[in-house]
Amino acid sequence: xxxxxxxxxxxxxxxxxxxxxxxxxxxxxxxxxxxxxxxxxxxxxxxxxxxxxxxxxxxxxxxxxxxxxxxxxxxxxxxxxxxxxxxxxxxxxxxxxxxxxxxxxxxxxxxxxxxxxxxxxxxxxxxxxxxxxxxxxxxxxxxxxxxxxxxxxxxxxxxxxxxxxxxxxxxxxxxxxxxxxxxxxxxxxxxxxxxxxxxxxxxxxxxxxxxxxxxxxxxxxxxxxxxxxxxxxxxxxxxxxx
Amino acid sequence: xxxxxxxxxxxxxxxxxxxxxxxxxxxxxxxxxxxxxxxxxxxxxxxxxxxxxxxxxxxxxxxxxxxxxxxxxxxxxxxxxxxxxxxxxxxxxxxxxxxxxxxxxxxxxxxxxxxxxxxxxxxxxxxxxxxxxxxxxxxxxxxxxxxxxxxxxxxxxxxxxxxxxxxxxxxxxxxxxxxxxxxxxxxxxxxxxxxxxxxxxxxxxxxxxxxxxxxxxxxxxxxxxxxxxxxxxxxxxxxxxxxxxxxxxxxxxxxxxxxxxxxxxxxxxxxxxxxxxxxxxxxxxxxx
Amino acid sequence: xxxxxxxxxxxxxxxxxxxxxxxxxxxxxxxxxxxxxxxxxxxxxxxxxxxxxxxxxxxxxxxxxxxxxxxxxxxxxxxxxxxxxxxxxxxxxxxxxxxxxxxxxxxxxxxxxxxxxxxxxxxxxxxxxxxxxxxxxxxxxxxxxxxxxxxxxxxxxxxxxxxxxxxxxxxxxxxxxxxxxxxxxxxxxxxxxxxxxxxxxxxxxxxxxxxxxxxxxxxxxxxxxxxxxxxxxxxxxxxxxxxxxxxxxxxxxxxxxxxxxxxxxxxxxxxxxxxxxxxxxxxx
Numbered sequence: 001x002x003x004x005x006x007x008x009x010x011x012x013x014x015x016x017x018x019x020x021x022x023x024x025x026x027x028x029x030x031x032x033x034x035x036x037x038x039x040x041x042x043x044x045x046x047x048x049x050x051x052x053x054x055x056x057x058x059x060x061x062x063x064x065x066x067x068x069x070x071x072x073x074x075x076x077x078x079x080x081x082x083x084x085x086x087x088x089x090x091x092x093x094x095x096x097x098x099x100x101x102x103x104x105x106x107x108x109x110x111x112x113x114x115x116x117x118x119x120x121x122x123x124x125x126x127x128x129x130x131x132x133x134x135x136x137x138x139x140x141x142x143x144x145x146x147x148x149x150x151x152x153x154x155x156x157x158x159x160x161x162x163x164x165x166x167x168x169x170x171x172x173x174x175x176x177x178x179x180x181x182x183x184x185x186x187x188x189x190x191x192x193x194x195x196x197x198x199x200x201x202x203x204x205x206x207x208x209x210x211x212x213x214x215x216x217x218x219x220x221x222x223x224x225x226x227x228x229x230x231x232x233x234x235x236x237x238x239x240x241x242x
Numbered sequence: 243x244x245x246x247x248x249x250x251x252x253x254x255x256x257x258x259x260x261x262x263x264x265x266x267x268x269x270x271x272x273x274x275x276x277x278x279x280x281x282x283x284x285x286x287x288x289x290x291x292x293x294x295x296x297x298x299x300x301x302x303x304x305x306x307x308x309x310x311x312x313x314x315x316x317x318x319x320x321x322x323x324x325x326x327x328x329x330x331x332x333x334x335x336x337x338x339x340x341x342x343x344x345x346x347x348x349x350x351x352x353x354x355x356x357x358x359x360x361x362x363x364x365x366x367x368x369x370x371x372x373x374x375x376x377x378x379x380x381x382x383x384x385x386x387x388x389x390x391x392x393x394x395x396x397x398x399x400x401x402x403x404x405x406x407x408x409x410x411x412x413x414x415x416x417x418x419x420x421x422x423x424x425x426x427x428x429x430x431x432x433x434x435x436x437x438x439x440x441x442x443x444x445x446x447x448x449x450x451x452x453x454x455x456x457x458x459x460x461x462x463x464x465x466x467x468x469x470x471x472x473x474x475x476x477x478x479x480x481x482x483x484x485x486x487x488x489x490x491x492x493x494x495x496x497x498x499x500x501x502x503x504x505x506x507x508x509x510x511x512x513x514x515x516x517x518x519x520x521x522x523x524x525x526x527x528x529x530x
Numbered sequence: 531x532x533x534x535x536x537x538x539x540x541x542x543x544x545x546x547x548x549x550x551x552x553x554x555x556x557x558x559x560x561x562x563x564x565x566x567x568x569x570x571x572x573x574x575x576x577x578x579x580x581x582x583x584x585x586x587x588x589x590x591x592x593x594x595x596x597x598x599x600x601x602x603x604x605x606x607x608x609x610x611x612x613x614x615x616x617x618x619x620x621x622x623x624x625x626x627x628x629x630x631x632x633x634x635x636x637x638x639x640x641x642x643x644x645x646x647x648x649x650x651x652x653x654x655x656x657x658x659x660x661x662x663x664x665x666x667x668x669x670x671x672x673x674x675x676x677x678x679x680x681x682x683x684x685x686x687x688x689x690x691x692x693x694x695x696x697x698x699x700x701x702x703x704x705x706x707x708x709x710x711x712x713x714x715x716x717x718x719x720x721x722x723x724x725x726x727x728x729x730x731x732x733x734x735x736x737x738x739x740x741x742x743x744x745x746x747x748x749x750x751x752x753x754x755x756x757x758x759x760x761x762x763x764x765x766x767x768x769x770x771x772x773x774x775x776x777x778x779x780x781x782x783x784x785x786x787x788x789x790x791x792x793x794x795x796x797x798x799x800x801x802x803x804x805x806x807x808x809x810x811x812x813x814x
Contacts (some may be wrong), residue, residue: 013737016744017764080797081763341613413650417710421717422640423661431666436653454688 003009015107017082021091024074025152028095031067031102032148032213036141038064038109039206043137046199047130057113064106090223094216098151103207105144108202108209115195126189129179129196133203136172139165140203143210151217159214163228169207176200220240259462265354285502293503297469298485302496307504310485312471313384313464313512317481318453320388326445328378328392329399330434335408336400338429358397365394366458374462382463386473390458395448402444406437435526442523446516453512456483541574557625559584559721559751560605567600567609575600575785580770582721586751587743589793590763591622592772592808598755602723603754606642607635623721640667643714647726649706651698651713656690659698659709663717675792676716684712685742704735709744715746722746724754728761736791741764759809762793769796771805 005086038057045053046215075096078084084092143165150158180193211228218226282289296306340347370389373380380386410433418428457462459481465488468480482504489501560582567575574792582588582605590598600609607628609615620627628638652659660677663669669676677694681687686708690701698709707727711724714722724743728736743752743765755763761767770790789796789805800806807813 013734014742015741033615079795081793083760083763092634287736319743343613406572411650413646413648414652416608416611416646417650417652417713419611420644420646421666421713422636422641423666424636426764431662516805526647 014082017078017084017088020074020082021076021084023089023091024071024078027067027074028071028098028102029040029148029152031064031071031099032144034060034064034067035105035206036107036144036148037103038106039137039141039144039203042109042112042140043134043141045113046137047134049116049125051117052117058110061106061110064103068099068103071095071102074098080115087220090220094220097216098213101212102139105206105209108206111202112199114125115199125185126179126193126196127174129183129193130200132172132176132179133196136169136176136200136203139169139172140210141206143207147210148216154217154221156218156221159217160228162211162214166207166211173200173204260399281502281505281509285499285504285506288496288499288503289506293500293507296308298467298488299469302494302500305489305497305500307485307500307507309468309471310480310482310504311507311511312479313468313479314453314508315471316384316477317387317391317479318449318515319461320384320475321391322429322445322449324388325392325399327397327449328394329444329448330403330441332396333403333407334429334434337404338425338433340514354400356488358401362394362455362456363461365390366461368393369458369460380476382466383476384472384479387462387464387479387481388461388475390462391452391455392457394458395452398448398451399444402447403437403441406444407433408439409440410436430454438526439523442519442526449515450512451514453508454483456481456487459484468476482511552725556584559624560753561620561625562601563622564616565601565604565621567597567716568605568616568618571616572612572782573784575772577786581792582751582753582789583752583768584720585747585749586767587747587754587765589766589769590753590755590764590772591759591769592785592788593729593774595783595785596772596774597699598772599725600785602725602753603756605723606639606644608639608644610635640660640717641719642721642723643717643719645707645710645714645725645727648730649703649710650703651706651709653676654698655695656698656701656709657694659711660716663668663713667717670716680712680716683715684708684744685738685745686712688750702735704731704738704811707731707735707739711739711742711746719750721751721753724752726755726757729757736761759811763797765796766793769793771796771800771802773804773808792810 038060041053041060042057044050046055075092078092082088085117143162146158146162146165149155150162177197180190183189183193215226215228218224218228293306294311296304297309298307299305336347336351340350342348369386372378373386373389375381378386378389380389414432414436415428418432419425419458423431463478464480466478466480466482468478472479486501486504486508489497489504492498538651558581560580562578562580565578565580566573567574567578578601580588580601590602592598592676603609604617604621605623609617617629623638623641627633628635650664654662657677660680661673664671664673664676678691680686681690686705689705690709693700698706702710707730711722728739731739740761743754746752747767754762768791771788772785773788774785776783789800789802791801796805797799797809800809804813
């Protein structure tokens with residue numbers, strides 16, 4: 001044989017395919033940034049009862065839906081044209097799930113945004129409740145950021161760690177429910193509290209979706225579906241009442 | 243499933259077959275060796291440079307074969323010059339240009355095979371009628387002899403050249419044509435160079451036949467008593483086979499010894515000629 | 531010395547895969563209309579309508595015997611070498627009909643290069659293999675530079691630059707095929723035709739050649755016949771799917787194009803059920 005085998009191994013192969021897959025992943029992770037931004041804005045809208053800002057969040061979901069369609073098309077194209085196998089195939093499949101999760105997270109922020117105008121212009125607010133909601137929101141925001149970093153860096157430990165924050169988010173969800181339950185007899189106040197339950201539930205779902213992304217990373221790396229469990233807080237029913 | 247051992251019968255038959263093949267080979271080689279050996283032994287007393295440098299004479303002490311040696315070289319050399327280009331050219335035409343489906347081309351193909359089987363004396367008669375007398379009127383010259391021998395060995399050159407051209411894979415031609423070469427460029431630059439080894443082999447075969455021919459050249463005047471070397475194509479001539487025949491026919495034993503020496507010279511010439519052709523073949527075959 | 535190929539319009543390196551609505555800009559390099567190819571008056575392919583765009587890779591796929599190679603060989607008039615082949619219809623190369631009576635097929639082949647299924651280097655040195663085309667075409671210029679440029683374009687220069695005078699047969703199969711590609715490039719064609727160029731090669735050599743094709747696409751139009759559907763999916767921009775059918779009243783099967791569209795469309799959502807059946811592997 002004339003050609004040296006080691007030369008063949010030094011040259012990268014299927015460059016177009018590798019680039020396409022990498023760019024698709026970048027697009028997906030960028031979607032998480034978009035969702036994080038939506039969440040930050042809707043939290044601010046809730047805190048200040050800012051109807052205009054809520055309207056912007058609703059409008060901003062169009063971009064996320066478009067991103068979902070773009071991602072879907074690109075992944076299908078990669079599957080059809082490049083016939084990926086092994087790790088590449090798992091990555092393509094995982095990215096489909098991630099795309100779906102991003103789209104649902106976007107929908108949840110819209111759900112929260114739509115709750116704000118329902119309360120009129122000066123609804124009664126319960127400061128403790130609002131604060132709990134704010135903490136929840138910030139925790140979920142951190143979960144999204146952590147999920148993104150874990151996926152990008154292929155860091156399974158970081159992904160597994162998501163479950164701890166999510167445990168706290170679930171706990172906060174229960175507390176919000178408790179507070180709302182005890183919010184007194186004023187009908188306006190009760191109505192607002194009910195809406196806040198819905199808002200908390202939406203954010204709790206977003207947290208679960210971030211954990212899902214972490215589990216997808218587990219599938220990419222190991223080929224197995226592993227449901228993340230928090231060993232330090234075992235609980236027979238750790239799903240929040242929803 | 244048990245693998246059965248080779249049966250005894252199979253082994254014996256295989257061994258017998260192999261032995262029979264070996265015997266065939268041995269018979270041929272041993273006969274050849276014995277012939278050469280006996281010729282050398284017989285010609286030994288006169289195997290010296292005299293036989294190369296002297297001319298024929300009625301006195302065996304003084305006789306040598308120089309005129310016949312030079313005559314052979316002239317005649318066979320001229321034959322090569324005539325027959326190889328014509329034969330190769332005909333082969334190229336038949337392989338590369340001719341349309342196989344045409345009836346006249348098939349007729350030509352058939353007859354080339356036949357021509358190779360015609361007895362050489364017939365070519366002698368032909369040469370006498372057309373080259374020596376008749377149409378060209380060359381007389382009993384080297385040129386007439388060379389033309390006659392060329393006709394004789396032409397079928398061999400054509401057939402072997404065709405084989406050599408056919409052996410060049412068609413993918414080479416397709417590759418050259420696809421690059422924008424004309425048919426002629428493809429043949430001249432790719433097919434011919436690649437087929438030179440085969441053609442060289444064919445030419446060896448042809449000229450080896452020519453160098454040993456006596457009968458047709460007898461008819462063309464090679465039997466006369468020539469004591470000079472050919473000076474040109476229009477020269478009279480004689481060749482080694484005829485000279486050998488001449489000496490063998492004499493009653494004196496000394497001439498028989500001379501004949502044996504001349505046979506050895508003829509064999510040496512033959513080997514030298516083959517050697518040149520093999521050298522040429524290897525030179526072109528060397529890299530691939 | 532100027533490089534004529536470098537002067538040509540170049541497709542940007544990170545062009546995403548063509549989507550179905552990629553416009554066929556500019557005039558096509560080849561345009562085939564109603565082309566029929568017959569052997570001994572029996573049509574082998576008919577109703578062939580095809581456009582070959584510059585800077586695109588066009589793949590011809592389909593089952594065996596459906597005429598893909600026949601159509602490919604129309605583009606450089608290699609069909610002329612088959613004694614009883616005849617071609618009807620229009621085969622336009624930059625608007626000129628290459629089957630017009632005044633056109634010399636040899637001239638066509640100088641402009642359209644071809645790479646064959648089995649690598650067929652000449653029994654000469656690597657240098658002489660590349661130099662053969664330029665020499666017979668009488669190309670002016672420094673032959674050393676021409677040879678180096680062709681080998682660089684075929685991504686072979688670094689591997690062979692120290693043994694240009696050695697036999698081409700000392701190379702591996704994948705290298706020999708890249709040599710044949712370099713040989714075709716040496717005469718500066720603007721189209722390269724490839725007849726199943728990787729079918730005799732191992733997967734690594736195949737992948738290297740596919741990557742090379744994606745590079746070459748920036749400067750040449752490439753038409754590739756392939757049995758390997760995945761290959762067509764991986765490298766081509768547009769794909770033509772051929773099939774072979776027995777027409778009513780005919781005694782011989784004739785090949786034709788069923789669908790010709792962007793590769794994305796053919797492999798994701800083909801319009802014709804026959805295409806779908808073929809690319810999903812349900813029909814051979």
